[in-house]
Amino acid sequence: MTRKTILITGASAGIGAACARLAATRGYDLILGYNTDRTGAEAAAAEARAAGADTRILQADVGDPDAIAALFAQIPRLDGLINNAGIVAPTARLTDMDHARLRRMFDINVIGAMLVAKEAVLRMQAGGVIVNVSSVAARLGSGNQYLDYAASKAAIDAFTKGLSDEVAPQGIRVVAVRPGIIDTDIHAKGGEPDRADRLAPLVPMKRKGRTDEVAATILWLMSTEASYITGTTLDVSGGR
Ligand code: NAP
Numbered sequence: 001m002t003r004k005t006i007l008i009t010g011a012s013a014g015i016g017a018a019c020a021r022l023a024a025t026r027g028y029d030l031i032l033g034y035n036t037d038r039t040g041a042e043a044a045a046a047e048a049r050a051a052g053a054d055t056r057i058l059q060a061d062v063g064d065p066d067a068i069a070a071l072f073a074q075i076p077r078l079d080g081l082i083n084n085a086g087i088v089a090p091t092a093r094l095t096d097m098d099h100a101r102l103r104r105m106f107d108i109n110v111i112g113a114m115l116v117a118k119e120a121v122l123r124m125q126a127g128g129v130i131v132n133v134s135s136v137a138a139r140l141g142s143g144n145q146y147l148d149y150a151a152s153k154a155a156i157d158a159f160t161k162g163l164s165d166e167v168a169p170q171g172i173r174v175v176a177v178r179p180g181i182i183d184t185d186i187h188a189k190g191g192e193p194d195r196a197d198r199l200a201p202l203v204p205m206k207r208k209g210r211t212d213e214v215a216a217t218i219l220w221l222m223s224t225e226a227s228y229i230t231g232t233t234l235d236v237s238g239g240r
Helices: 014-025 038-050 065-072 099-121 147-170 195-202 211-222
Strands: 005-008 029-034 055-059 080-083 129-133 173-179 233-236
Touching: 005 014, 014 029, 014 038, 014 080, 014 211, 029 038, 038 055, 065 099, 080 099, 080 211, 099 129, 099 147, 129 147, 129 211, 147 173, 173 211, 211 233
Parallel strands: 005 029, 005 080, 029 055, 080 129, 129 173, 173 233
Antiparallel strands: none
């Protein structure tokens, strides 16, 4: 059987790197996207290769449309996309957010994800799958924390439904996962290294989630076991 190739954006760390590890063991070949962390991308690629996956790493800032075009110039065809690259910004109220912050948030988390999905669709055939990585923030709104991030992820949920309707007749599925509080470095990058531990007691399951738990859900949605699932979002959030 021909091996399938998946592009994972944001594969140099956290949830994306966990997806790379699991996808390699499930028999996929991989293209691992990263922006600044080449060392992380190389480490993820080394693990994937050790598990038998033909693996390339490609740098691209998904906030830059020219970089996305250059990335996809190197990708002739795709069977799957894990549309995972994303950022948060430091805790702030709307009244303290400026245009530059909002622009960056939406350039990367929304427009970048949409352009990456567009280029992926253009390279997919029937059986192709896109898994967008949203957040429970899309439901919660994240007031007093980072409502710009929450709004960007709510856009991803709407985009997931809209794109799924457009490409379902082509046999392409589009779904989203909404992780809750997952133990990655994204919280430190947003200026709050202890955020996951601080918020864990608010989760009904009373703990933070692990990247492998999110990756398992994403790879299940990617698989033929989820062949009749499209246009929907699945929370991976311990009940929050
Ligand atoms: P992470 O550990 O900070 O990893 C983020 C990844 O995204 C890195 O590989 C990073 O690449 C990449 N990235 C960031 N900006 C980029 C850009 N402009 N262009 C290309 N790649 C870029 O974060 P994570 O927690 O794994 O988050 C992954 C996804 O899950 C994000 O969409 C996030 O919003 C979502 N999520 C996370 C949580 C959570 O609690 N962790 C909860 C809900 C949703 P470089 O490091 O190479 O720059």
